[in-house]
Amino acid sequence: MAIFGFITGYIIPFVLVLSLLVFVHEMGHYLVGRWSGIRVTAFSVGFGPELIGFTDSHGTRWKLSAIPLGGYVKFFGDEDASSLPDASSVAHMSEADRAQTLAGAKLWKRAATVAAGPIANFILAIAIFAVLFSVYGKMIADPVVAEVRPDSAAAAAGVLPGDRLVALDGSKISTFEEVRRYVSVRPETSIIVTVKRDGQDIDLPMVPKRTEINDQFGNKVELGLIGVVTNEERGNFRRETFTPLEAVAEGVKETGNIITGTFRYIGNLVTGRMKADQLGGPVRVAQASGQMASLGFAAVIQLAAVLSVSIGLLNLMPVPVLDGGHLVFYAIEAVRGRPLGAGAQEIAFRIGLAMVLSLMVFATFNDITNLIG
Template sequence: MGVLTTVFAFLLVLGPLVVIHELGHYLVGRLFGVKAEAFSVGFGKELAGWTDRRGTRWKLSALPLGGYVQFAGDMNPASAPDSGAAASVSPQERAQMFQFQPLWQRALIVFAGPLTNLLLCVAIFAAFTFFQGNRVIEPVISDFAEHSAAKAAGLAIGDRIVSIDGQGVGDVQDVARYVMLHADGRVPVVVERAGKQVRLPVTIATREIDDGFGKKARIGDLGIAFDQPVVAGFAPDSPAKAAGFAVGDRIVRIDDVDVTSFQDVVGQVQPRAGQTLRFTVLREGARHVFLVPVQKAMRPDGEGKAKAVGMIGVEAQIGRLVPVGPFKAVAIGFDRSFELLSDMLTGLRQIVFGERSVKELGGPIKIAQASGQQFSLGWENFVGFAAFISINLAFINLLPIPGLDGGHLAFYAAEWVRRKPLDVRSQEWAIRTGVMFLLALMLFVTVNDIVALPIFGG
């Protein structure tokens, strides 16, 4: 990917999400009669803008790493209240100033930004689910990796995972979400086997994964496969289709090796480019044998270098797609969005308590890289990534740090308890401290991003 493509994809993600976030503040403020003096996409020097008939200055600013709405009565874009703002204004102007609105209205105006980002994430997930169906993968073990933590603990092929560490399991995503975030943890796993529930203690292993673009991450791994070796479709010019494969065929044997998962198929095919393999498939209860020549294709390895691998041009059947109505799709959208929020909270807690490395924190450079990568994979991946960034913006803005929306909500909580607001000077100093902390954090994650670049060996 070129630098221009990466920058374009980054702006295409961040720009609309910032606008949506700030529109949440703006629209709710307008609903309550609060005047917005400025609506900015980006920080710093204004590059372009116009003033509408309500007196709001709409502008594009030089630093495209966020944005703000500055309401009447705000001293600066961080919404620090201006202690002298009410002294020289009329009662009508005072009624339009943010700081003099009722507590519940101020709280709703501030909360509207993160809420809008959350609702956008819900809408994207709901739309995907409604138009594509809800993919359900039963948590039934089909195979184990070579050094499987689950197999070592006593789990067996055919076991259905019921719960992990007391958390119920509905499908494979529930298993993956928990395991990925709890590397090296020892947890009880309950499985259903022959109609009975069996409880087994399992120590989750650690595995390093590559995203296909040379970036690595450390995750938990049980060494379990849930995918069934069933053909769901074919790539263009598929050798398997030309040899006689059909959609719905279940691959049960390759040469003299039994197959129980699609990962087995990949493991047998990828190292054998240029060879002809004998596939045994099960179709409507009958066995069929096909000789398939393995194509050679170039794919990036863990270091980002091109590597020749074998392919037969078949697509895996990953679970089943269940059609859902609009209300069910929205419910699933909320579920997945709150699952992401829960995962972010878990990850932040692990970093704070030293269970995960601070090197896993990413800043604008990593977001830009990921934006370009997802853009290169197609619109569906890109829109899904935008949903992920949107929920991240909601989460970060709700942290109780002065200068963020969560910091203002913390001020309002204190005001509600004390029955009077914090004095303006205290709020100003708290916001200045919070902004300094955020700038230091931004500098840290940016350095983190730079050090992780390939030119530095990251």
Template sequence: MLTTILAFIAAILILVSLHEFGHYLVARLCGVKVVRFSVGFGKPFFKKKRGDTEWCLAPIPLGGYVKMVDTREGSVAEEDLPYAFDKQHPAKRIAIVVAGPLTNLILAVLLYGLSFSLGVTELRPFVGTVEPASIAARAGFVPGDKILSVNGKPVSDWADARNEMVLNLESSEVKVAVQTASGQTAARNINIAGTPEADQVIKQQGYIGLMPWKITNTLGEVVAGSPADKAGLKAGDTLLAADGRAIHSWSEWAVLFRNSPGKKLNIEYSRDGQVAETQVRPNSEELPDGALIGKVGVAPSDDKAWHETITHHYTPSIGEAFQMGWNKTVNYSVMTVKFFGKLVTGQASLSHISGPVTIADIAGKTAAHGFQSYVEFLALVSISLGIMNLLPVPVLDGGHLVYYAAEWIRGKPLSERIQAIGLRFGLAVMLLMMMVAFFNDITRLFG
């Protein structure tokens, strides 16, 4: 929990403070007087005046802000009027406003470049496991498939393949070209657009029953105090048969345990080359619909040989790393813009929107996983922050860009009435998105 909180706070302070610093830097270059630069919100507990600007630290670490001289926000001394933000040419105001989101996108390139320069581990787009009766199984996926393209777009790694499938499955049929284990080309079509199943996939963070890993019948984990632990099973044991019937795949074992609540099972397994037997009685667990399922408290291990096959690790040169960082930032930016477009046209579910709880959870998990994972998480959130702020919604930077561009074209500002209507609309949109984000967070947390 402490790691999650600290990782989340650090992410917000870094990304938002640099966003605001972009506004600050270009404002100073454009001759605008900046009164305050605050990291955090609330009453500052630290202040230091340097030149015309007061630098502050405030107790609520959920962002920051830059306060410029502006006649719309109160009286301004006559000698400061030439340096007021609202008295600048629209081109200067556009530059100041766009500097924040642009800083986030540049930061993403730098963060990705830094991470990639330390080494890159890619998962090749191979299917290792297909969950029985899942969406992927119905689409025809089988272990050993290599994903070549999604809706005609070539993919080079597992993350790209997964993102392309998830982004499109709500609005259209997803056509996936694969190369089978025998080397032949085949098609796997996912068609769940417009069904409740598509929304459920989003709630499950894009899971359709596909995994790149191959899992074996060898136990990777045995939960202490579980039925398996009480039966004497240990990590490293390989399950062979149940009630005299040989079982060859983990999915069959999972189905057997799930369908045997409270039932005694005679298990045959091997340990250190020796075959042994034991009896396991799965615990009964009631689902919300009243159905009972069995659980024995075990998890499988993955196939190490297959792991080596699908994992590609290399260390690019510095130049290559930052070129890759640029490409990754561009690709994710385009994907984010497409997502918002689908959201507006109703082709994407609101379940995709995440709030601070989900972001904090991912921040904690990536920080626990290592420096590179956390840096790449920061880069991805920085892209989202940059693109979202460029949306043409009043109260966001993109909304101000629309106002100033219109003023530049017309030769005069939009009327106060139109700007007020836009402000109310923007606040309503942002309030709605915040409510949806919190609802989705709570659903994922307890769901």
């Protein structure tokens, strides 16, 4: 029964969420590639042996593969699923066939085809957030301080109960969620918090403390805290509703917040303000999928939106074998006036593959350590 519960509670939600995101990502490549006149030979959700599939009238093999940890679109003339051109094969093609390969397409068409995958993930995230905001609205807590924690950054700076937080480093804010999002990714970083007290704005410099907390599921999370309790934490919310257009704008804003927060987290890793053990892999994603599934459909869909942004950003990393690596190659080609040689590309792809595999191993190690701990 325990194994059955693990499969239904964690594995199935994980596979469904990841498969949806992979399908959307690869569909972006597929649609723009086909629009650009590039022939697609395979569209796979998952890697490894094919479980089930069919071939359409255009000669594309659509398939579901055994390892549900990604997917790929293989274009005509590619050596493998990483879109590394098969130089010898392309060289012996007719002009008409070569024009239908990714390598033989115009530079801008190749760039658009490659960029379409991550862009599709961002569009999906915006769409999900827009639907959620349209249907459920958004729970808002005003940034009014109800209590100041002893020995906190806020206490040291002189924040008082009743103060209203109105700006962070000069940028106006109106909800406590904006405060949390801004502060959480700035541990041990000096910030200026502006509070309104007795009708006057007061600038209070403070340094959020790097703190390890447990989330609602007991998972350890490290973030920056200033140590204020707001009415939100006492259950005092208001629901804000949106028209469809407003919901789309809010979806764009939410997606942008995730992107900027991710870059800030990476910067914190580089500078040592946050530990690398916060980086999660497939095990942690499966765990999160199961935990969100226990909260209901809306929570799972919201997680899907966050993961969709993460997949889009990951694929834009300037690493060969990822979409961002291809875009770097195309940028070099645009400057040089000719593509990199086949040998140089192959070496770069091998290095990129080693980097990606190393990252996956490290993330999975973090996942297992987190579970054991």
